[in-house]
Amino acid sequence: MKTINTALCAYGLSGKIFHAPFLDLHPGFQIAGAWERSKKLIGQDYPTAKSYPDLQALLADEEVELVVVNTPTYTHYDYAKAALKAGKHVVVEKAFTTTVAQAVELQQLALKQGKKLSVYQNRRWDSDFQTVKAIVQKGVLGDIIEAEFSFERYKPNLNSKQHLETPNPGAGILKDLGPHIIDQALYLFGMPDGVYADLRITRKESQVEDYFAAILYYEKLRVRLKASFLVCEPAPAYILHGTKGSFLKNRTDKQEEKLRAGIKPNTDDWYTEPESNYGLLHTEKREKIKSSKGSYLEYYDAMYKAIVENCPVAVTAEDGVNVMRIIETAIQSSKEQKLIRAD
Incomplete structure (x- = not known):
């Protein structure tokens, strides 16, 4: 080999x-x-x-x-x-x-x-997103008309890493947590027709934006994206509504937590989630959906x-270019306070 x-x-x-x-x-x-x-x-x-x-x-x-x-x-x-x-x-x-x-x-x-x-x-290989991807690809929700992806944390104090908190071309939550959920949205739904976004500074001592919300406009779909450092009790990270039902999934992937604890990614339970973390699918009936396996090794x-x-x-690099297009469009939209076409 x-x-x-x-x-x-x-x-x-x-x-x-x-x-x-x-x-x-x-x-x-x-x-x-x-x-x-x-x-x-x-x-x-x-x-x-x-x-x-x-x-x-x-x-x-x-x-x-x-x-x-x-x-x-x-x-x-x-x-x-x-x-x-x-x-x-x-x-x-x-x-x-x-x-x-x-x-x-x-x-x-x-x-x-x-x-x-x-x-x-x-984050494409988080167990929660892998579960969402499976639901979308199976088509059990029918035509999806609305989706909401969020990446929210409670960090009222500034990060000790100065490059994240000091104004520079790469600072701010839009380029920190934003690329995760933007990439996931584009992976599932493709490039939107337009973007409306709101960037804010919400923490008293912050010098860079620490909150962003955006709506990606598609012909028959709206995708809402949100990231914040002042969410102590988050809602489900993934909410999808379609013509045949809804799916809700919390952000429950444990890979980062295990890695920070020094656990190597070769244990038997590395790729699995307990039943308590399963998502909720509500179509003809309400049922828990077993989480898909997550693995950054993939x-x-x-x-x-x-x-x-x-x-x-x-x-791909093209994926990266497209995420940057959404980021730049979101910055322009927030500045001008209007919907901007995502050319």
Whole structure:
């Protein structure tokens, strides 16, 4: 089996929690190392991994085939561009970039270089969204006329990570939590005809928007998206209404919680949810729907097949471009307080 040597652009929370465990578990990947700026930690977890002093050293390593850009959003464009120019395949965390123009440029550069470029939209592989996807694809709700996706937390205090709270091109909840639910909506329903959005600052000391609500307009469908840091008692994260009934599902995927607790993604119960977390389907009768399995490993399995077997990338650069189009349209809509066409 071919092994893809992979390097991370950081080994903080995202590198340690969301990437390394799955790269380590998948037999087709080898963690080559990480760019570590101050703390040298990757060697403690993966003894054979290198600690690169800077990006140049990482990109100069000829054994590295895949680079994971898991740094603050405002760095994504520069680091991904450098990696592609160095002849590496690239995975970029959300938000893909800070502008549509940057996203399109990276997409075109990857094609020119003949390299795979993907956005790490791991929330597509949450158990809750996998359940929603199954409901939509089975058509049990008939024609869906309204859907609402939310990503809400209660964090009245500012994040200690300054790049998330200090005004910069990548800051704000729209580019933090927003890409998750925007990507999910576009995955299920495609690009909308128009967007109406409202961005707000709701926490007293916040300098960047910490609330957003948007409506995606389709010919016969409205999709409402919402993210906030001041929701202590959230409603169901997924609400769908169709001509034959409704489906409600809470955000109950436990992968992040388990990863933060140091649990490796190779336990028997990793991919399952208890019955108490099942969604509610109400058509001719009311019934609980068993949750689908969630597994972030599937993202990296698809990435492996894309590189080795030239299979389609699971989350394409075009997907990333489209999410950025919605983000830019939402910013314009909120600023002008009107519906904007999503061209």
